[in-house]
Amino acid sequence: MFKEYHEAGYRVFGLYGMSKGVCECGNNECEAFYKHPRVSNWQHTPRWSDDQIACMEMTGQVSTGFGVLCDGYLIIDIDPRNGGNEGYAQLVKDTGIDYKKHSAFVVATGGGGWHIYYKHEGAERLHSHLKAYKGIDFKSSGFVVGASSRHASGNIYEVEEGFCDEVEPLPQVLFDLLVKKVTVKKEFCAISDEVTAEEIQEYLSFVPCADVYEDWIEIGMIIHESLGDEGFQIWDKWSQTSDKYAPETMEHKYHSFGKNPSRVTIGTLIQKAKENGYIEKVTFETTLTYEVNPLFTDDIDTKKAPGLVGECINYINSCSRYPREHLAVSAGLMSVANIGGMRFEDEDFGVTPNFFAFNVAGSATGKEAIQQAQSELLVCAGLGKANYGVIKSEQEIYRNVYKHQLTSYTIDEFGILLNKIENASKGGAASYLGGIIGALMSVYSKADGKLPLGADFGESIQSELNKEIAAITKLIDNNEAKDFHHELLDSLRALGLQLDAGYIARPFLTLSGYTTPSTFHNIVSFAQATNGFIGRAILFEEKNNNPLAKKRFKKPKLSEALKTKLVKLNSGGHASAYAAPRIEFNGTRTPILTDSAAMDLLDLIQDDLHHMADHAMETNGLEAIVRRAFELVLKVSMILAMGDGEHRTVEHVKWAYALIKKDLENKINLTGANMAAEEKNISEEILSKVKHKLDTKNGVSVGVISNKLRGVQRENIEKALEFLLKNGEATMEEVKPKRGAPSKRYFAKN
Helix, strand or coil: CHHHHHHCCCCEEEECCEECCEECCCCCCCCCCCCCECCCCHHHCCCCCHHHHHHHHHCCCCCCCEEEECCCEEEEEECHHHCHHHHHHHHHHHHCCCHHHHCCEEEECCCCCEEEEEECCCCCCECCCCCCCCCEEEECCCEEECCCCECCCCCECEEEEECHHHCCECCHHHHHHHECCCCCEEEEECCCCCCCHHHHHHHHCCCCCCCCHHHHHHHHHHHHHHHHHHHHHHHHHHHCCCCCCCHHHHHHHHHHHHHCCCCCCHHHHHHHHHHCCCCCCCEEEEECCCCCCHHHCCCCCCCCCCHHHHHHHHHHHHCCCCCCHHHHHHHHHHHHHHHHHHHEEECCCCCCCCCEEEEECCCCCCHHHHHHHHHHHHHHCCCHHHEECCCCCHHHHHHHHHHCCEEEEEECCHHHHHHHHHHHHHCCCCHHHHHHHHHHHHHHCCCCCEEECCHHHHHHHHHHHHHHHHHHHHHHHCCCCCHHHHHHHHHHHHHHHHHHCCEEECCEEEEEEEECHHHHHHHCCHHHHHCCCHHHCEEEECCCCCCCCCCCCCCCCCCHHHHHHHHHHHHCCCCCCCCCCCCCCCCCCEEEEECHHHHHHHHHHHHHHHHHHHHHHHHCCCHHHHHCHHHHHHHHHHHHHHCCCCEECHHHHHHHHHHHHHHHHHHHHHHHHHHHHHCCCHHHHHHHHHHHHCCCCCCECHHHHHHHCCCCCHHHHHHHHHHHHHCCCEEEEEECCCCCCCEEEEEECC
């Protein structure tokens, strides 16, 4: 069928197959079985030549299946496993059409559902999902798997009705149902496609009349597109400033533009004006934004976690003279993850509890106290020697993994390192620094697998290991060994077997990077947030850079009760800490089970995030940030369960999702602001930056925001805040100080 799709005009590309239970892409973590495109830029798949199609078939690129771009089509994707049968019955009832019978091309999917094809070549945006029709995606972007392809279940996608070259136009009733006619929220943008004659004249005042014929015609087409016949006088007057002005041809030429199928939009004129000194005005436009499922809008305090994590958070925050509640959450989660993480496994989802955290707070506001308290908890559990405060090189990372199964980094001023990496990559000299990030990512992803070692490095540490084993053996033979030497010898011999096979098993690496806003915010780029290091981390940020110090503060002692709990978590139930010679755990891990109510909630959250990612694809291209969120929800809820009954509950899942939703918003606002700045979209940049400065608990004034956003006009900040209030994305309170007039404080809405 691959060739038939191509001949019918579809854009198609090969998909990886599966071998021995693993995707053929080579990534053991990949779970997109038979749905993983062989090319990274599949969204831009061209229309192949017949020779290219023949080559793809001959080289086996489509031997197990192929993808079909949805551009130009609307494909109803019904998934019975997620309620698609009920959703389809409701769709048929509401629209009066049985689409399986009506469509000229229907494919039965390998998962027991259907792909129902229609043409849709219009420019209108369509909803990809409607809550009334569960289990159905209406796909006009992305791709579907083509007929004759293989499914992970072993089934084949088969044509159930018709032919792929006989697809009919989308029925009007379905188009009316899906077209995005109602705008439910507002978004900040520079200017509308609907412009007035006065605005066009202002843009033209910055654009000299072009002597190049094609450029002159382009401006005329823009004016005709925007104003119709009334724009002729404006174009004529502007054209008179050129020595090539010919009045006898103007009217005929202008009225021919409406017959030209090509369109040139007002954005082109605005860009030309910007290039000649025009400064974009800040305005707002109405557009669609994602509606969060009301199920997940519970008022959950993410600064207070359940169970042992909550106890750690309370202690860590009590160690700082200044309330640093968000950083304390990060440190509490990380402490429990490190102390117990090697002993547990997620029975239902297979995730591991290690994670990366970036902790952002202003200088001299208590970051150091949080770091020290976090390190103190590791020390009390007997894990202090596996906690490092600096990263010197890529090789050092692998050596730390060799020393201990646990490798925990708690690093101050981590943003400086990230800035060095970012700047080095721009200068083309990132091999050394890039190696550090690559090593961290590689080790991090192998917490439940095997970390392969390069031949040279493997031989080097194997040699060191053999020398260490020989030295301990000599001590034992001479009756000079201590008790721990016997234990260490067994551990090193087991490690030697792994090295002989070319790997280190189950390295458990975590990283807590502490930094300031000034060194961190500017590097949250599109690439870093979607494909890089930052996109895989959880962000914890203190928005208040002037926290009120606690009165008569004195750091408390770690209670014996909390210390005992942490020691038991690390030792598997023993109440006394034992400093093992090599920090590791190779026994049977304790399973974390998920109860049925929590499992149901996770299913709903996964659907919610999927639709949120769909929205991101359509609006800002940041869907990769959203797609990583579900794994982070699983990791956080697993850490909570480790310290609270060893059973993932609804409470754990809700708290984890509330935390990760805040993380998503933080990343998207930061990334959106930097993307807008790079694209010189002033209005979007301002709105994203203002949203990022708001906090749910600590209100900020216009003056505070203005001081933090130097270079942004106060008038535009006020306009952005007014917009956010109107849109329901912020709240405002009037605060009366002890002295002076009342002032307004703005808060992010929960």
